[in-house]
Every structure is written in structure tokens, then in C-alpha cells.
Amino acid sequence: MPKRLDSWKNSEVNRRDQRLYRVLLHLFPSAFRDRWAEDMEAVFRHRLEEATTRRARARVWITAVADTTGQAALEWWQHIGWIKGGDGMNGIGSEWKQAVRGLQRTPWITLTAVLTMALGIGANTAMFSVVDGVVLEPLPYDEPDGIVAVWPEANFNTAMVREIDEAAPALSDIAGISIWTAVLSEAGDPTEVDVARVTPSYFRILGVDAALGRTLTDDDGRPGAPSVVVLTHDLWVARFGADPDVLGRSIALSVEDATAHTVVGVMPNGYDPIPIGEAWTAVVDLGATVADDNTWFVNRRIGRIAPGATIEQADAQVASAAQRIGSQAPNQFDEADLRVAGVVRLKESMTEDARLALWGLLGAVGLVLLIACANVANLLLARGESRRTTLAVRAALGASRRSIARLLLIEASMIGVVGGLLGLWTAYGSLGLILSLAPPELPRIDQVSVDGGALAFAVTATLLATLLAGLWPAIRASRVDPGSDLTGATRAAAGRRSSRVISHGLVGLEMALAVVVALGSALMLRSLGELLTVDLGFEPEGVVVFRPNALGTGRSGVDAYRSLYGQVWANLQDEPGVESVGGVQVLTGSLNNWSFPTWPEGHVVAEGDGAPTVNFRAVLPGYFETLEIPLLSGRTIEETDRDDTEGVVVVNQTFVDTFWPDEDPIGRTLNIFSRNEPALRVVGVVGDIRQHGRARAPRPELYVPFMDWDWEMSAWMVVRTRTPDALESRLRAIVDEVDASAPIAGVQRLDEFFDQSASSTRFFAVLLSIFGFLGLALGAIGIYGVSSFAVARRAPEFGVRVALGATRFEVVRTAMLSGAAPIVLGAGVGLAASVVGTRWLRSYLFEVQPTDPLAIVLVLSALGGVAVAALAIPAWRAGRVDPARVLGGD
């Protein structure tokens, strides 16, 4: 049964792959392509159909590209050979052989050029694979362009989903989605699973069907309908051993107040849930009005554009429906929410944050490829110059200019093709590195591979790079004049001068590009440094966190929650090695947040503004002590703060600074949710902490006693211990003493968890640094190549200088200075260009300006060091010129 699903996804992929293969076949002469393309596609399809994994598909593609490019080159050779009719000095066949021989004669230049190309193309292909997988590749659903996210910024209830569905005929369907942590106590230990509670139209919108049984129907979402569940393929295999008889079975799955669900379907293997989830249950619409419906958890919506309608129409209809809803439930939305109401393509909404960053990285690595091209062009120019005499002999023997240019272009193509193939191999190898660095929040990152798209990119990049690097040197070198080049006349000398200007121009260009990329990487490294040394306000090291779950224990009501967490808290105190224990309902460092409208005593709210929202944390005693959050005045939350005592609250320093500056906050009161709620009295002030990771500045925050709060909340236990490994191995036993049916989730070290909040910055910093390093290294090779060549060419001149009494030092200085001008000029242009080039980085920088002087100094000194080294080696050689030898030769 699950077979069918594989083919469902495969057919999508295959269609795209075949289109790309068809494009690739354009490498063949049209006569061959017209006759055989259709048959070749059929064989390629056969190859693809055999490949069931991504890896296997990548292998098929790599071999197919090698097969096509290699055979196409042979075909062209044969094709042109026939037209030319034979060999001789102008024959294509002889040129190929000569090209190979020519490349073999200068092995170091050939090797450097090939490796330069390989690095440039490899890095670009790997980066393109990431952009392709994350940003470009269509979502794996039926007609993905018609799927939109509906008003993604707002919080919805079920009634709003219904209202917008009715008010927006340009949407054929709209579905609400809400992710819940449920407990599955069936077939194995009780564990947490992510359940997506969805409006049944969800599956209709995505156009996917169950592999086994059915998906949800509209009847499942009506009041009083039995609780049913659809499983993902993975959950079905992991928990139910892929047993098809699971259909119709009632399983112990607790979501909100429903404790049992009947399995009605299993989804296809490889089907990607949006946004996440291991199972689906139906959201029941009780038919309340927007103002009365308290299901404010429908926090994501997707919709499908109706046939014949446009996304603009849907956008306008949703925007006007939002205005109406806003007036029905005035406290739920502020002006800013209503202004942005509308629809946006689902893919764009999913990849929004990553898009700019990834394109920026691709741009940076594209600059590296340009540097590589300039480098290869320079190497080929130098090669052409050094072969002027040989080429002039060929011209004198009757070779046409065109045939000489063709010979040099063939050489460049060979470098390009070999470099491209090596580059593909590099891309394949380095993609693993990129993926291992990728931050977990990067969407669809698990779908990235070197596939058809990446290969098509590599082929295009190779062709362009070959043309860019090879065309001009070939044309230039073909302008030989047997008359002057063989006699060393002035025209040839002028030609050498102009080619020196070009080489220097290319070196300048390389330097300018290298500065842009290197400065980008220096800025990101500086940001990373700032981020890693930012004061968190607490000490995450040595703290183990985990969350027992009261759901599914068979007990219900707020007392069940309180007793579970209270007892686990107490038992943890007695564990060996444990120094202190606390707890909180939202894990410190996570991006989740609870915040509520708050009225601090005496704080005046401006006319027309709502009450300020303040972060809300319910904590168990010992929370501040465990995390070493400093107590600034008063006291923290204590065991005696329970629901039979007066309501107390602890606030952070930012809260005091914002609402009660210059006043003593202890003893003052505040109200949460509404002015009519009982007031809470402030008993303490604590230091600010970086609640949402390193990069986000503290907000006003209040802490209430968990045991004094009448809600069914889960708590994260935070434990400071000297022996974290021992504690982690004991957690199950500790919770078992209280309730063996309570699952444990999220066991981890707080410092490691917190470290993830720097992962995006680290990703960009490391990748940009690799690109910056590549840029500098290629630039250095370029400088070295050009100045070596210049020194070799000027050896007689240096010989004369030495013979006339110049010291070795003077000769070295002359040689170095003549190469320095383009480097200085290029670095200056690069700095100016960086002002524009690093602008895209601005939103990723942390406490560093794009014009950060330290970064600029770092880059310029690295560049200077590299340039001096690359200039010094050939210059030193110039200083050792033996006048007797070089002059004797003439």
C-alpha cells in the first residue's frame, strides 16, 4: 500500500527533472537532438524511475550530466569535422589534440586554472542547491502556486476562519491549523507527539489523499462528531508497526480534553506536513460568533485560490473582511494587525526570513566565481603572451586567426569542463558541510540536495565562466603578427604593454570583489563575536531542563497539574548532585512567548492606545536562584506563595524602567488581562535576562507563582546540578515515583539549547568566511601569477639594472611596486562597493554597523598581508637575477 505514495511524490520530481534534462540536451547539435531527444528522454526517465532515494537521484544526475556533456563534445567534434572536411592546420581534430598538448606543456598554469574553476563552480553549485531546495523548488502539493497563507500575522479563532471563508469567494477553501502537544499512550511508553488540529478542508486545499483509509471530512468538524485522527506514515510505522488493521481502532491519544481518537487514515510516505505535525485531528466549529468564540489558538491558516480568481482579489477580500471582524472584536486586534491583513503565497510566507539571506549568500559566492574567472582569464592571458612566438610561427605557416582563436578557446573549454566536473564533485562534498551548519529553523532544509536543478546550474555556470575567462584571451592571443612578433618589433611590444594593462585591471577587479566578500564575512564574524559575549543576565551552564507532561496521566483539572509539578519539584531537591530546582511555563531561550495586556498602578495609557503587553511567566520557587538571575530588591517567588495567599508578582528591571522610573516598585500593584481582575502586589525586582535568545533585547516582564495560578499549564523543570549526566539518566525514575504515565519531553542542557539562538548568525558567518577566504586565496593566486609572469618577462631589464649597479633591494622594490598599484586601487574600489554590497547584511548584524572600522581594518590588513606575500615571492626572484645569464642569452 505505501508504494503508491512514493510514486505520488516521485512523479512530481520526475516531471521537473525531465524538463531539465530536455534543456541539457541542447548541448547537442540540432541534427542529432531533433532525431534522438525523445528516445534519450525515455531512457533517462527509466534511469530516474529506478532511483528511489534523493542520493540515488543525485547520482543519476551526475552521471547523466557527464554522459551528456562528454558525448555532446564528441558529437560537435565529429559534426564540425565533417563540415570542415579533413584535418591540416585548420582542422578541428588536430586542434583538440594540440590543445591537450598545449595544456600539458604548462601543467602548473593548467592545474591552477582547473582548481580555481572547480572551487568557484563547486561553491556556487552547493550554495545554489540550498537556494533551490529552500526557496525555488515548488512545494510538493497539488498546484502549489494556488495555495496561500491567510493573514499570517493575526491570531484566529474558528469563527474567524468561517467568516473569512464566507467573505472571500476568491478563496475556494480556507483551513485553520493549530499545533498541539498531545500525549500518545498507545503501543509503547507515553510520549509527546505534535498534533495539527485542522479544519477538515486542510487536505482538500493541499490536494493530498490518504494512503490508507481517508483524510478528515467536513462531518468530522461538526459539533458532536466522534474524535478521529489521521496519522503520518512515520508515526504509523514507528508506533503501530505499519499495521493496516490500525484503521478503525480507538487509540489513547490525548489532545486538550479528548483522551481517545479513532484512527481513520494514514498519509503517504514522504508527505510533508504543513507546518509540522505527526497526526491530524479536526477542529470543531461550534458556530459561535467571532467575539464569543474562545478558540483563539488557530494560529495558522492556509487557503486555495478559487478557479478563475486571482491572488489580488483574495487579498482584497480578506483585507475588507478583516476590517469588519476587527470592529466586531475590537479588543483582539490593533491597527497594525488590521493593516497587514491579506493573503500571501504559502511558499513565500514559509521562506520569508531565509530568502534574503540565502540570495545574499549566493550573491557573495557568485562574486567568488567572478574572482575565479578573472583569475583564469589572467592565467590564460599570461599563457597567450608567453606563446606569442609559437603562435606567430603557426600564423606564418598559414594558420588563420580564427583557427588560432579556436585553438585557445578549446583549451579554455577543456579547463572549464574539467573544472566544472571537479566543481560538481566539490559541491556534492561540501553540501554536507553547509547542511550541518544550517540553523534548524531554516525551512525545507532537509530537502536540499545536488539535484537536476543544481546540475543545470553547474553546467550554465561552467559555460558562462569558460566564455568569460577564455574568450578575451583567445581573441587577443590570436592577434599575432608574424612580421613583428617573430622579430620583436615595436608593435609586439605595444601589444605586451596593453596586455599588461588588462592583467593589472583584472587583478584590481579581483581585489575589489575580494574586499566586498571579505568585508561581509568580517562583519558577520564580528556580529557572532558580539552575540556570543552578550550578557545573558543568567547562567545557563550546568542547568538541565525537561518537561513532564500531565496530559494523558488520566487525571484532569488544575490540581492534577499542580500536584505533578509540585511533587517532581520536591523529589528533584533530594537528588544527589542537585544544587537547586525551579520551573517555568515557557522555556527560557525559546521563541515562544506568553504576553498579556497589563495595567501597572499609576501608569497612564495614552488616549486611543491599548494597555501595554508584558511578558508573562509562571515560575516554581527556586527559578531565579537556579538560573542565577540576580535579585535587585525585595524577594523572589517562595513556596508559601500559593493560591490561598495574596497575589504577588516579581518584575524585571526593564519593567521598572518602563513603567515606574525613579520610583520604588516594591509594594506597588498591577492588573493583568483587565483592570477588573484582582490586583497583584510587587514583592521583588530581578535583573533582565535575554528571554528569547541572545539577539533579542529584554522586554518588560512579570513573574507570578505557578502554584498560585488557576490554569492547566505545563512546566519546564530547570535543575542546576553538579552531575548532569547522572541526573539525566535518573529523570524517568524520578517522574515515575510521581506518575509513571506522564511522558517526559525536551531533556537537554540549557546552555546547548541557548546556543542554538546564535545558529543563524553562525551559519552566515561561517559560510561567508569560507567564501571570503576563497576570495582572498584566489585573489592571492591571481596577484602571484601576474607578478611572477611580469618578473619573468622583465628579467633582462632587471639584469641590466643589476649590471648598471642597482642593489638587489632596489630591484625587489621596483618589482613589488609595479604590481602594487592595481591592488591598492582595487581595494579602494572594493571598499566603496562594500557600502552597497553589505547593505543586505544589515538585518543580520548584531551590534555592528556595516561601516564597522574594526572589520574594515581587519579585512585590509588580511588583504595587505596576502598581497605583500604574493608580490614578494616573485620580486625576491627578480632580485636574484644573474645579469650574466639573462643578458648573455640575448
Next chain:
Amino acid sequence: MGDDASSHLPLHPLAFRILMAVHEGPSFGTEIVQRIEAAEVGTKLYPANLYRRIRDLLGDGLLEECASPEGADPRRTYVRLTDAGRAVALAEARRLRALVLDAQAARLLEEL
């Protein structure tokens, strides 16, 4: 005919494989690939290499195009062996057999 056939020898191994595959009966690309890969486990054939070879065999008159069998996809190009093709395949097989016999006579096969 014998002299004509020997002018094609030695055959490229893939050309020989194709001729052998088509010897089983008229065939088309994917089926030829399957036949060759079934006979020589581990081989993976790719389209460009295959069809340039088939094109050359057609040009040399060793293969010829023929009508698709009834019910087959009309877009497929079916090829069959010509008399010349059969003669060349046979000559190549004999050549290879002679090589193997020589290897045997030189006791090379026993060493292996």
C-alpha cells in the same frame, strides 16, 4: 561479406552489446538498456552514449529502423539487426573466442 565484416573489427564493447541485445529481436532504447544490464550485471547505461552508438551502427548499416510492434508506443524508435550487422556480430564473437582460446593455450586462464 566476411571481408566487409572484418573491416568493422574490433567492435567497441558497447556496440557489440547492442548488437547482441538486438539479436534477441527488434527492440528500442529502454529495452536494449534492460537487456544489456541483465546480461552484464553492474553496468549502467546512459542515453547519450547509447544513442550515439546506435546512430553510428545505423549509419554503418549494422542496424536498421523498423516499424513498432502493434500496441507499442509509436514514438519509440525500434531497430533490428541487418544481415551485415549479424555478420559483424558473429565475426566479433569469433574473434573474441579465438582470443580466449589463445589465452587458454597460453595457460593464462588456468593461472586466473
